[in-house]
Amino acid sequence: MIQQDFMKRIAIISGTDRKGSVALRIAHYLKPLYEEQGVQADVVSLEDFPLEEAIGGKYGKSLPRIEAFRNNVIDADGIVMVIPEYNGSFPGILKLFIDYLPFPGAFEKMPIAFVGEASGAFGALRAVEQMQLICGYRNAYIYPERVFLQRISRKFNKQEGITDEFIVELLDSQIRGFVSYVSQIKELESA
Numbered sequence: 803m804i805q806q807d808f809m810k811r812i813a814i815i816s817g818t819d820r821k822g823s824v825a826l827r828i829a830h831y832l833k834p835l836y837e838e839q840g841v842q843a844d845v846v847s848l849e850d851f852p853l854e855e856a857i858g859g860k861y862g863k864s865l866p867r868i869e870a871f872r873n874n875v876i877d878a879d880g881i882v883m884v885i886p887e888y889n890g891s892f893p894g895i896l897k898l899f900i901d902y903l904p905f906p907g908a909f910e911k912m913p914i915a916f917v918g919e920a921s922g923a924f925g926a927l928r929a930v931e932q933m934q935l936i937c938g939y940r941n942a943y944i945y946p947e948r949v950f951l952q953r954i955s956r957k958f959n960k961q962e963g964i965t966d967e968f969i970v971e972l973l974d975s976q977i978r979g980f981v982s983y984v985s986q987i988k989e990l991e992s993a
């Protein structure tokens with residue numbers, strides 16, 4: 803385990819509000835793997851996004867519950883987005899969540915890593931790349947090593963987690979690399 807002096811916390815976003823989602827299970831699978839690297843990792847599920855407060859298009863208004871929810875993400879040192887593919891893209895709730903972040907500062911210089919998951923053969927490649935465009939527009943530091951979990955029902959189950967050795971290796975590499983990336987960015991920022 804590497805002692806991380808310059809970073810305190812990673813937020814792992816489960817990018818859907820679908821009940822019983824695989825994304826949330828993957829986020830919980832990743833959490834202890836980040837903790838093994840010496841960082842605090844908090845799962846933020848969009849199932850808990852206070853959607854009712856946004857109904858009616860309340861952009862720019864004081865929204866205490868949404869602000870409390872979003873602060874858990876934007877106060878983190880780095881973000882991991884677990885993104886399922888819905889209709890060739892990411893879930894709408896994820897865009898709504900982003901649209902209720904403070905503009906334009908929310909993702910400014912925020913390190914962000916991506917894990918895609920889908921039942922299809924491309925493992926949410928489209929969804930992740932579309933989200934990369936948005937995060938890039940918002941000046942995030944996009945971590946280049948992405949992981950795509952295709953045919954997800956065959957590769958992940960509740961009992962064992964990821965059952966494919968190659969994917970386990972890819973995730974391990976992403977986690978170690980992302981922790982080092984965030985730590986180096988924070989060290990530079992504190993210099």
Ligand SMILES: Cc1cc2nc3c(=O)[nH]c(=O)nc-3n(C[C@H](O)[C@H](O)[C@H](O)COP(=O)(O)O)c2cc1C
Binds near residue numbers: 818823926
């Ligand atoms: C609304 C909806 C749209 C979907 N669209 C796609 C799609 O375009 N491509 C794909 O490969 N899978 C698609 N799927 C399947 C999901 O990617 C797959 O079931 C995934 O594991 C769902 O993630 P979740 O459990 O985190 O919601 C869709 C599922 C839902 C619920």
